[in-house]
Amino acid sequence: DTEVTQTPKHLVMGMTNKKSLKCEQHMGHRAMYWYKQKAKKPPELMFVYSYEKLSINESVPSRFSPECPNSSLLNLHLHALQPEDSALYLCASSADRVQTEAFFGQGTRLTVV
């Protein structure tokens, strides 16, 4: 199983809402990532978890809050987002943080209204 599963596939939320994105992998990978991708742009790294601990935060605003409950799950909690936060949010995993041959999920298309 080389699959990274993300839910939901689509999400529309208001600027005062709180929502969460979920990501799951069962490949035994110990590094998990959140990326943000705007239209016709490459993915931009947001967070990296290594062995369930946050190891990299690419200066992401606090309205985005990551969580890694266990080695298979990764969440991204969203609160008070802005319309410019609308994007495709991608989760990825790799065997470890040094090896970044990453496997990506299908993404969550987020629209902030």
Next chain:
Amino acid sequence: EDQVTQSPEALRLQEGESSSLNCSYTVSGLRGLFWYRQDPGKGPEFLFTLYSAGEEKEKERLKATLTKKESFLHITAPKPEDSATYLCAVQARGTSYDKVIFGPGTSLSVIP
């Protein structure tokens, strides 16, 4: 400054017309170079990892090569289903952690 560029930005090919995509990089220390394929609205799909100059990898109609300054993705006799955006990413040594830098991508369209 670490940088990854890709060319061309967009490429249209007739079915069966072979061509190459380029990924040029300037990084302080290369740990690995990755090629991904991305279909619209989907996550990137991993294709290849290359670690050292002279290395080559093949998968079906795709062949990736690496030199000290660039990588090529050769597409032989492409089919319409090869249409996608091809992303190159470079893992570079950083001061506190190894950075992954994505190039802007090449959008490939294969016309029947």
